[in-house]
Amino acid sequence: MNNLYSNVVHFRPSERQQKLRRWKSYFVKLALGCATILVVTPLFLVLYFLAKEGASSLTVDFFTQLPKPSGEIGGGMANAIVGSITLLALASSIGIPLGILGGVYLAEYGNETVNYWIRLCADILNGVPSIVWGMVVYAILVIPFKAFSAYAGGLALGLIMIPLIMRTTEEVILLVPQSYREAGLALGIARWKIISSIVLRTALKGIVTGVLVAIARVSGETAPLIFTAFGNSFWNHSLAQPIAALPLQIYTYAISPYEDLHHQAWAGALVLMLLILGINIIVRFISRNKSTT
Amino acid sequence: MHEIAPQYSAALNYRKGRKWPDISFKYLAMVGALMIVLLIVLVGYELYRSSSLSVHQFGFSFVKNLAWDPAADIYGALPFIYGTLVSSLLALLIAIPLGVAAALFLTEVAPLSIRQPIITIIELLASVPSVIYGLWGIFVLIPWMRDSFYPFLKSTFGFLPLFKGPIYGVSMLSGGIVIAIMILPIVTSFSREVLRAVPDLQREAAYALGATHWEVIRIAVLSYAKRGLFGAGVLGLGRALGETMAVTMVIGNSPVISASLFAPGYTLASVIANEFAEATTDLYMSSLFELGLVLLVITLIVNAIAQLMLRQLTNGASAKN
Numbered sequence: 296m297n298n299l300y301s302n303v304v305h306f307r308p309s310e311r312q313q314k315l316r317r318w319k320s321y322f323v324k325l326a327l328g329c330a331t332i333l334v335v336t337p338l339f340l341v342l343y344f345l346a347k348e349g350a351s352s353l354t355v356d357f358f359t360q361l362p363k364p365s366g367e368i369g370g371g372m373a374n375a376i377v378g379s380i381t382l383l384a385l386a387s388s389i390g391i392p393l394g395i396l397g398g399v400y401l402a403e404y405g406n407e408t409v410n411y412w413i414r415l416c417a418d419i420l421n422g423v424p425s426i427v428w429g430m431v432v433y434a435i436l437v438i439p440f441k442a443f444s445a446y447a448g449g450l451a452l453g454l455i456m457i458p459l460i461m462r463t464t465e466e467v468i469l470l471v472p473q474s475y476r477e478a479g480l481a482l483g484i485a486r487w488k489i490i491s492s493i494v495l496r497t498a499l500k501g502i503v504t505g506v507l508v509a510i511a512r513v514s515g516e517t518a519p520l521i522f523t524a525f526g527n528s529f530w531n532h533s534l535a536q537p538i539a540a541l542p543l544q545i546y547t548y549a550i551s552p553y554e555d556l557h558h559q560a561w562a563g564a565l566v567l568m569l570l571i572l573g574i575n576i577i578v579r580f581i582s583r584n585k586s587t588t
Numbered sequence: 589m590h591e592i593a594p595q596y597s598a599a600l601n602y603r604k605g606r607k608w609p610d611i612s613f614k615y616l617a618m619v620g621a622l623m624i625v626l627l628i629v630l631v632g633y634e635l636y637r638s639s640s641l642s643v644h645q646f647g648f649s650f651v652k653n654l655a656w657d658p659a660a661d662i663y664g665a666l667p668f669i670y671g672t673l674v675s676s677l678l679a680l681l682i683a684i685p686l687g688v689a690a691a692l693f694l695t696e697v698a699p700l701s702i703r704q705p706i707i708t709i710i711e712l713l714a715s716v717p718s719v720i721y722g723l724w725g726i727f728v729l730i731p732w733m734r735d736s737f738y739p740f741l742k743s744t745f746g747f748l749p750l751f752k753g754p755i756y757g758v759s760m761l762s763g764g765i766v767i768a769i770m771i772l773p774i775v776t777s778f779s780r781e782v783l784r785a786v787p788d789l790q791r792e793a794a795y796a797l798g799a800t801h802w803e804v805i806r807i808a809v810l811s812y813a814k815r816g817l818f819g820a821g822v823l824g825l826g827r828a829l830g831e832t833m834a835v836t837m838v839i840g841n842s843p844v845i846s847a848s849l850f851a852p853g854y855t856l857a858s859v860i861a862n863e864f865a866e867a868t869t870d871l872y873m874s875s876l877f878e879l880g881l882v883l884l885v886i887t888l889i890v891n892a893i894a895q896l897m898l899r900q901l902t903n904g905a906s907a908k909n
Contacts, residue, residue, distance in 0.1 A: 320800035324697050330689035331698075334776060335706060337769045338713045341724050348727070396620025404614055405621065415895065416624045422823075422891035423631060423884065424830025426857050430864070430880045434634040458624060487613035515717020518832040518857070522865045542719045546833060549723045557727065564720045571715050579708075 342568070349565030352558040357566075362528045362544075368555045372563050374530050378445075378539040381531070382524060383514055385449025390456025390513075391506055395495075397457065398464025398502075403490055414465075417458040428454055429519035437523060445531060445538040448524025452513040459512060463505025467498040504578050511574040515567060517542040541567050631884065639878035641871060650878060656843045656859075658868070663875035665882055667843035671760070671853035672883070675839060676828035678764025678849070679771055683828075684821045686768075687775030694776075695783040696805055707780075714773035722837030725766045730757045730838060733765070738850060753848040756840065761849040763839035767828045775824040778898070782816030783809060819897030826891040830883065832857040856883040 308316075356371045363370030397417075401410050432451040437443055471494050479489035495502070517540075520526075525537040526547065541563055548560035642650065642663065653664020690710075694703055734757035745751045786809050794808035810817075840852020841862060856879050867873040 316800050320802035323802040327689045327693040327697055330686050331693040334686055334690040334772050335709045338709055341716060344724055344728050393620050393623050396617045397624060400617035400621035413621050413624055416628050418895050419891055420627060422826045424857055424887055426832045426860055427880055427884050431631050431634045434638045485610050487610050511715055517719040518861055521861055546719050549726055560723055564723050575715055
């Protein structure tokens with residue numbers, strides 16, 4: 296009766312084949328785990344060596360002294376630390392307002408086609424190598440004024456910040472519920488006021504997070520500063536003059552032939568890394584609060 | 589007929605009077621957005637303008653000329669283009685398999701409780717500045733590789749031209765390895781996004797057919813996500829091409845083209861970082877600008893391809909860096 300099924304071949308893998316498949320699966324999973332360990336180890340290695348090599352050279356002098364003339368032992372990076380803070384302040388004063396305004400435009404005004412192209416432009420700008428920004432600022436600020444300056448360094452970092460802040464601002468503004476805006480409109484509030492005191496205030500945490508991430512990102516940038524801020528072994532007395540920066544100083548010391556400067560480079564790197572880790576921890580703290588409320 | 593009561597018309601006038609802040613706010617925001625477009629134009633125009641001298645002097649031969657001799661005022665970009673491409677491709681060769689494997693582990697295999705900590709570590713890896721990787725590369729990674737890893741490679745694979753020649757430590761291979769470490773976080777996190785976009789139905793269907801875990805990954809996940817993973821790789825390439833500081837510190841900075849990976853190399857970004865502030869003649873400066881232009885064009889093309897691929901895949905959702 297069941298000759299209907301007689302020519303169906305029942306495929307049943309043997310016990311051995313089954314076992315082989317299962318072992319293969321275990322093996323691959325193990326390999327994937329090992330690959331993940333390999334991916335995360337550099338962080339621990341870098342942090343370990345920063346702590347080991349850097350901590351021993353972190354002295355009071357490091358934070359209070361100027362660099363000594365090359366060849367002499369001692370000295371510190373006080374001017375570079377202040378210089379980095381100055382550059383970040385300059386960069387923020389350019390990058391934060393323009394980035395936030397652009398983000399507001401994308402999220403609140405503009406139509407789909409325009410926004411598509413602006414977003415594409417921002418994402419492409421995010422991919423422009425940072426050294427290219429240095430060259431561009433060199434061409435528009437350093438050549439005409441015939442001087443390396445803090446302004447030039449700040450502008451280079453600020454331009455890098457704009458597209459970063461713009462994209463994050465847009466994203467968090469889009470998360471603000473539409474009903475908030477409608478409630479404002481129903482009360483007859485002007486649109487700019489709705490945006491500035493309702494929408495932006497609701498999205499404030501997210502915007503601050505985005506700004507901090509952008510600052511953390513540019514605080515370690517070295518390439519765009521080499522021929523804009525240029526570096527300086529002394530205190531900077533005018534923003535129109537060359538200024539020292541922490542990452543720049545680390546680079547110069549790392550490739551110098553002196554053992555003592557290598558130690559200082561490690562100490563500088565430790566300070567820079569702690570600054571960046573600190574910002575990251577603050578960011579994580581802010582965004583954790585956001586998700587629970 | 590329909591006269592407006594005085595108090596209302598006053599209100600209307602009041603509203604009209606308040607229109608200008610609204611309009612000016614809109615244009616202010618527009619300035620921020622248009623700034624982005626302006627910046628792209630500015631970057632392209634400034635590099636083009638500043639490199640025109642060298643473009644006119646050398647023409648197309650600039651990109652295929654081997655010599656880079658500032659003393660004789662002769663400039664060619666080929667060794668730098670070669671160095672940039674080879675170091676970046678080496679980096680991809682290491683970063684793509686590792687990054688995709690880590691992303692697979694994080695989306696398919698790892699227990700839920702350890703996923704978030706690993707993701708956090710990878711995000712922190714992305715925040716380590718280039719110059720710190722370079723410092724670590726010079727004083728930790730290179731000495732170790734020079735003394736143990738490279739001799740091992742040489743004794744095992746020395747018959748290949750890739751692993752012949754003297755070992756200095758600073759080399760094309762060191763450059764590639766450091767770039768790989770630096771682009772791994774971005775390759776991993778984008779691969780993870782792509783894998784998370786694979787519908788669960790795909791996986792469930794494969795499980796229903798009795799597939800093992802690995803078979804599900806291979807049949808249902810990888811084949812579905814192939815193109816997106818390729819996009820993540822291209823994005824990593826975009827990053828790798830423009831890496832400057834760490835590479836400059838470990839690649840050896842010597843404009844030679846050699847088959848051996850143990851030989852030093854030089855990249856577009858490194859030569860700009862090293863020589864820009866010291867360029868003496870106008871032609872020298874202009875040639876460096878042209879190197880920047882070449883670097884910009886290569887990265888823009890690679891990034892545009894990556895963005896378009898990822899956009900298609902995630903359906904317009906942002907492909908943020």
